[in-house]
Amino acid sequence: MNSPSTNTFSTDAFSADAFSAGPNGHRTRGRRGLSVLSLGAATLLALTACTSERSGTGAAAPGSGSPTKTVTIGTTDQVVSLDPAGSWDAGSGAIETEVYATLLSTRDGTTDVTPDLAASIELTSPKQYTVTLKPGLTFANGDPLTSADVKFSFDRQLRIADPNGPSPLLYDLASTAAPTPDTVVFTLKAANDSLFPQVLTTQAGIIVDHKVFPADKVLDDTSIVAAKPWDGQYAVTSYAKNSLATFTANSAYKGQLGTPKTSNIQLKYYTDASNLKLDVQQGAVDVVYRTLSIPDLESLTGKNGITVHTGSGNGIRFIVFDLKTQPYGSKTPQADPAKALAVREAVADSVDREQLAQQVYKNTYQPLYSSVPQGIAGATESLKPLYGDKQGGPSTAAAARVLSAAGVKTPVTLNLEYNTDHYGSSSTDEYALIKNQLESTGLFKVNLQSTLWSQYGTERVADQFPLYQLGWYADYLDADDYLSSFFAASSWVSNGYQDPAVDKLIAQEETEADPAKRVAEIEEIQDKVALTLPIIPLLQGSTAIVTRGGIGGVPATLTSAYVFRWADLTKS
Amino acid sequence: MTTTVELDPPPTAAPAAATGGGGGHGLLRYLVVRFLLIIPTVLVLVSVVFLLMRVAGNPITSAFGDRLTQAQLHAKLVQAGYERPLLSQYLDYLRGIATGNFGRTATDDTPVSQVLLTYGAATLELACYALFVAVLIGVPLGMVAARYRDRAPDVVLRLGAILSYATPVFFVGLLLKLVFAVWLGWLPDNGRAGIDVQLYLENQSSTTGVYLVDALRSGNGAAVEDVLRHAVLPGITLGLLVAGVLLRLVRTNLIGTLSTDYVEAARSRGVGGFRLISRHAARPALIPVITVMGLQIAGLLGGAVLTETTFEWKGLGYELAHYLTVRDYAAVQGIVALFAVIVAVTNFLVDVLAALIDPRVRY
Numbered sequence: 001m002n003s004p005s006t007n008t009f010s011t012d013a014f015s016a017d018a019f020s021a022g023p024n025g026h027r028t029r030g031r032r033g034l035s036v037l038s039l040g041a042a043t044l045l046a047l048t049a050c051t052s053e054r055s056g057t058g059a060a061a062p063g064s065g066s067p068t069k070t071v072t073i074g075t076t077d078q079v080v081s082l083d084p085a086g087s088w089d090a091g092s093g094a095i096e097t098e099v100y101a102t103l104l105s106t107r108d109g110t111t112d113v114t115p116d117l118a119a120s121i122e123l124t125s126p127k128q129y130t131v132t133l134k135p136g137l138t139f140a141n142g143d144p145l146t147s148a149d150v151k152f153s154f155d156r157q158l159r160i161a162d163p164n165g166p167s168p169l170l171y172d173l174a175s176t177a178a179p180t181p182d183t184v185v186f187t188l189k190a191a192n193d194s195l196f197p198q199v200l201t202t203q204a205g206i207i208v209d210h211k212v213f214p215a216d217k218v219l220d221d222t223s224i225v226a227a228k229p230w231d232g233q234y235a236v237t238s239y240a241k242n243s244l245a246t247f248t249a250n251s252a253y254k255g256q257l258g259t260p261k262t263s264n265i266q267l268k269y270y271t272d273a274s275n276l277k278l279d280v281q282q283g284a285v286d287v288v289y290r291t292l293s294i295p296d297l298e299s300l301t302g303k304n305g306i307t308v309h310t311g312s313g314n315g316i317r318f319i320v321f322d323l324k325t326q327p328y329g330s331k332t333p334q335a336d337p338a339k340a341l342a343v344r345e346a347v348a349d350s351v352d353r354e355q356l357a358q359q360v361y362k363n364t365y366q367p368l369y370s371s372v373p374q375g376i377a378g379a380t381e382s383l384k385p386l387y388g389d390k391q392g393g394p395s396t397a398a399a400a401r402v403l404s405a406a407g408v409k410t411p412v413t414l415n416l417e418y419n420t421d422h423y424g425s426s427s428t429d430e431y432a433l434i435k436n437q438l439e440s441t442g443l444f445k446v447n448l449q450s451t452l453w454s455q456y457g458t459e460r461v462a463d464q465f466p467l468y469q470l471g472w473y474a475d476y477l478d479a480d481d482y483l484s485s486f487f488a489a490s491s492w493v494s495n496g497y498q499d500p501a502v503d504k505l506i507a508q509e510e511t512e513a514d515p516a517k518r519v520a521e522i523e524e525i526q527d528k529v530a531l532t533l534p535i536i537p538l539l540q541g542s543t544a545i546v547t548r549g550g551i552g553g554v555p556a557t558l559t560s561a562y563v564f565r566w567a568d569l570t571k572s
Numbered sequence: 573m574t575t576t577v578e579l580d581p582p583p584t585a586a587p588a589a590a591t592g593g594g595g596g597h598g599l600l601r602y603l604v605v606r607f608l609l610i611i612p613t614v615l616v617l618v619s620v621v622f623l624l625m626r627v628a629g630n631p632i633t634s635a636f637g638d639r640l641t642q643a644q645l646h647a648k649l650v651q652a653g654y655e656r657p658l659l660s661q662y663l664d665y666l667r668g669i670a671t672g673n674f675g676r677t678a679t680d681d682t683p684v685s686q687v688l689l690t691y692g693a694a695t696l697e698l699a700c701y702a703l704f705v706a707v708l709i710g711v712p713l714g715m716v717a718a719r720y721r722d723r724a725p726d727v728v729l730r731l732g733a734i735l736s737y738a739t740p741v742f743f744v745g746l747l748l749k750l751v752f753a754v755w756l757g758w759l760p761d762n763g764r765a766g767i768d769v770q771l772y773l774e775n776q777s778s779t780t781g782v783y784l785v786d787a788l789r790s791g792n793g794a795a796v797e798d799v800l801r802h803a804v805l806p807g808i809t810l811g812l813l814v815a816g817v818l819l820r821l822v823r824t825n826l827i828g829t830l831s832t833d834y835v836e837a838a839r840s841r842g843v844g845g846f847r848l849i850s851r852h853a854a855r856p857a858l859i860p861v862i863t864v865m866g867l868q869i870a871g872l873l874g875g876a877v878l879t880e881t882t883f884e885w886k887g888l889g890y891e892l893a894h895y896l897t898v899r900d901y902a903a904v905q906g907i908v909a910l911f912a913v914i915v916a917v918t919n920f921l922v923d924v925l926a927a928l929i930d931p932r933v934r935y
Contacts, residue, residue, distance in 0.1 A: 220681075282761070
């Protein structure tokens with residue numbers, strides 16, 4: 001520590017002479033004049049010595065210019081993992097669906113499933129789907145993509161079963177076989193499972209390179225990017241997690257989605273949505289996909305050079321009744337099924353969905369009258385003719401009638417729980433308005449409480465919340481994803497609802513080969529649960545994409561079946 | 573105490589050590605004691621972090637909420653070692669830190685040390701900018717305030733100082749962004765560099781992660797300019813947090829020094845104004861400032877969390893905010909522990925610096 005250099009630096013940096021003005025030619029004083037700068041420079045030089053090697057991708061020097069048009073997409077989503085076995089979230093999924101491929105996929109604003117890496121898929125026996133692969137498939141790194149990779153990918157998902165991963169979607173898969181290099185046979189647990197092809201389009205159905213990914217554990221992002229196991233439309237060219245990632249069209253991809261219209265994509269990550277809004281306004285970002293706040297979207301609408309594309313989304317919001325602990329619930333001292341149903345019906349009569357959509361969500365959300373959102377095949381509006389003014393609006397008179405007829409003493413006390421950190425910042429406004437709507441009838445006294453998400457899930461399944469908020473995003477765009485998840489005996493909601501007739505109908509529609517019959521069964525389930533109201537659907541979420549002028553490829557109005565794919569984007 | 577010593581104190585420890593007197597041994601003893609004090613300091617800090625993180629439950633349960641079945645949760649807990657007694661976890665944690673192993677993040681299973689290395693450089697860079705801004709603003713304005721003690725400039729500067737450290741850092745950041753990025757359009761509103769420059773710097777054959785250093789090493793003027801333009805607003809935002817403290821400290825110390833005998837003697841010889849301050853009073857007045865600056869490092873790191881989030885500056889503060897949001901307390905624990913180590917080590921370095929400048933400190 002007593003080295004001359006250290007001492008000289010220390011003295012100079014903080015000496016009184018460092019602040020003297022006036023000319024001087026003295027060597028020491030000259031250094032002192034730059035003492036503050038030298039401190040910073042010394043730090044930077046020390047850092048320079050601590051360099052780390054990185055694999056270069058030959059990025060052009062800034063200002064050198066590039067003739068290739070690049071579309072920059074901004075997002076507030078965050079990536080958990082690039083390994084399809086280790087992630088099942090929107091941020092990871094956004095990249096995975098672009099750089100990996102599946103055997104089947106959906107296309108062009110429809111929910112129809114069509115072959116992607118597969119050449120064909122066939123139900124070869126009641127419990128077996130046989131898939132034939134397209135010839136000559138390869139990964140971006142040159143490895144051939146064969147049935148061995150397909151078998152490996154599905155076996156791996158089930159073996160790892162990571163809590164962050166999508167393996168639960170493969171609930172019906174018993175085994176996967178690869179009898180020939182281009183043939184895969186999936187053996188299922190249930191016969192005639194018409195939903196399995198849908199599952200093949202999800203993150204659980206991504207095909208990975210068996211030479212790159214370990215069979216029994218999730219691979220880290222750095223190793224994945226280095227190995228280039230891409231079989232989707234794009235390949236990753238550089239990757240700084242949750243900061244900036246760049247992509248280029250993958251020439252190895254031979255699936256149905258074709259060659260991207262724009263070869264180069266940059267994906268920039270934001271934490272603060274207002275920064276993202278500023279960047280799209282100032283032109284640093286061309287496209288925003290997930291997620292700007294509703295006030296931000298509202299303020300951008302109509303701005304010169306910016307287009308806000310909106311439409312129905314497939315996310316829904318609803319109130320769940322815990323049938324055990326709700327007023328007059330089965331485990332309460334005053335248990336009375338008729339009165340419990342009357343309370344649920346009266347709540348359904350009293351909520352004003354239009355007001356919620358307009359006042360809280362500025363019409364970016366739409367009223368929802370069934371658990372299956374509009375736009376999904378088989379969706380009905382079963383609640384509409386049954387409750388309120390029978391046209392979708394609320395009715396205090398109807399609520400009063402049903403409570404009076406059941407002999408329920410009013411006001412009914414409702415302990416309503418919501419979440420502040422999982423369903424967006426507007427939840428507080430949403431539930432304040434619901435409390436207001438219910439209490440303004442004079443029929444209810446609402447105790448509104450909120451719980452953080454980390455405790456919310458545990459407490460709700462432990463019957464701690466008599467009524468509570470939940471939301472749902474589809475894994476795949478099929479009505480079953482909105483029915484079996486809520487109303488089957490083993491439902492995710494787990495609120496004590498069980499109806500053997502509904503269970504039977506769900507099992508039927510899941511294995512129904514006739515599409516028309518299946519739609520009828522789906523509608524019947526919605527009508528049945530609308531009568532017993534284990535949940536009250538409130539709102540259907542919206543999809544919003546913001547683009548700057550010159551960006552094409554996003555439909556003016558989005559439907560719930562719309563899938564955002566970078567390959568559709570163009571830049572003029 | 574003699575006038576000679578006061579007017580011209582030994583500039584470095586080297587001459588004192590070279591005399592062969594007790595100064596060298598004093599310095600060595602002082603440094604050893606100070607260095608050894610780092611160990612209990614760090615131990616206490618990381619222990620407090622460890623215990624506070626456990627108050628919120630174990631990191632696995634916090635991160636995964638209700639997404640795991642009891643069996644899956646148990647398997648995760650066993651894998652991460654959180655099912656073991658607290659003491660055993662604590663000892664393992666200390667062993668890990670001693671070997672640079674801060675554990676793995678609960679949500680994405682990344683080594684925390686990798687997170688620290690990846691994002692630490694960005695935070696260090698921001699802290700350097702902030703210190704630079706703080707010194708650049710705080711020291712000269714402190715001298716001006718002392719020079720015009722209790723007069724209008726002093727009152728205005730003191731008010732400004734109070735405002736600068738009393739105003740929430742995110743508010744200052746948003747205000748600066750609104751004025752200079754949105755209204756005037758002079759500076760970028762977020763990020764450490766433009767996308768092209770970021771890609772260019774990160775794809776160099778070897779990088780430090782400190783963009784300014786990497787840009788300088790590349791010899792690309794456009795990249796240097798871009799990096800500096802992006803640094804202005806976050807650097808000022810975080811720098812102002814410390815500049816106010818620095819201003820008041822410099823002012824107070826200078827006022828004290830200006831009333832000492834040797835400064836009075838200089839004044840009686842006709843030295844006055846800023847010359848009196850800069851030539852005779854500044855140095856002794858600035859020595860305590862160095863010590864306080866060390867303590868301000870903790871404030872800088874705390875301020876970095878909000879500044880980095882406000883400006884999308886992808887550093888440790890930004891990551892800390894992210895991991896707090898997803899309740900990944902394993903990652904939070906690692907980052908906060910590193911902050912604790914940085915604060916302890918910085919204070920040691922500041923003590924060393926103060927001892928080298930002012931031999932009286934060693935005794």
